[in-house]
Amino acid sequence: MKNTNPIGLFDSGIGGTSIWKEVHTLLPNENSIYLADSKNAPYGLKTKEEIVSLSCKNTEFLLNQNCKLIVVACNTATTNAIKELREKYDVPFIGIEPAIKPAAINSKTHCIGILATKGTLNSELFHKSVMNHPDVTIIEQIGHGLVQLIENGDIESPEIKELLESYLTPMVKKNIDYLVLGCSHYPYLIPQIKKIIPANVQIIDSGEAVAKQTRNILEKNKLLNQTNEIGKQIFYTNSDPEVLKNILNNSYEVVFKNF
Known part of the structure; x- marks a missing residue:
């Protein structure tokens, strides 16, 4: 080759x-x-x-x-x-794969959030990764609708903002200090995400x-x-x-x- x-x-x-x-x-x-x-x-x-x-x-x-x-x-x-x-x-x-390991190792609050697709969160490989960190609370959230909006070019739409707020606000209330983006589409939403989560929450993608x-x-x-x-x-x-x-x-x- x-x-x-x-x-x-x-x-x-x-x-x-x-x-x-x-x-x-x-x-x-x-x-x-x-x-x-x-x-x-x-x-x-x-x-x-x-x-x-x-x-x-x-x-x-x-x-x-x-x-x-x-x-x-x-x-x-x-x-x-x-x-x-x-x-x-x-x-x-x-x-x-979602970067669970660095988030779990570095978390000070021992609570991290993961935003991913249903297919990723339901997979055997993902569950094995989660089981490696029993001392950390991992809050999983399916990003319903996000990929479709990104594929349509609606990255800065009110719909995206509304969905992100509904997904991320409960995580913030539970004191996450890391947010893992478990879909390669989601890094394009980082500017929107930063408007919703506190500055101390680190965003990690792969x-x-x-x-x-x-x-x-x-x-x-x-x-x-x-x-x-x-x-x-x-x-x-x-x-x-x-x-x-x-x-x-x-x-x-x-x-x-x-x-």
């Missing part, structure tokens, strides 16, 4: 671009292909079997583009399908950790792109490309493809 082959990333929509941005910032010379399966968003409301099937379809699309490594830039797909993906395909996979792990795995497998040129970035979507273009500030090539 060539070192110049692209990194592949997929998500149930545009949210995983928050992960892509961290990867591209850390590894600017790497070529990448991003797949937004917005037509099937959100994955969080689907069954495990549906999530595995969609994740396999996305993986095969990226492998057909000669991707050397695949980042599952979706919490729900990681927690429900990454085991099956690793068993089925001979390529390194990087997953993304983007930077995923980027570092991507670099580590590329190094370990001797797959780092050694060229000094900025990599080529291509984005595929099976929904309205304008939403993806807007989130990327029209800086990159976005291709509509009905996959």
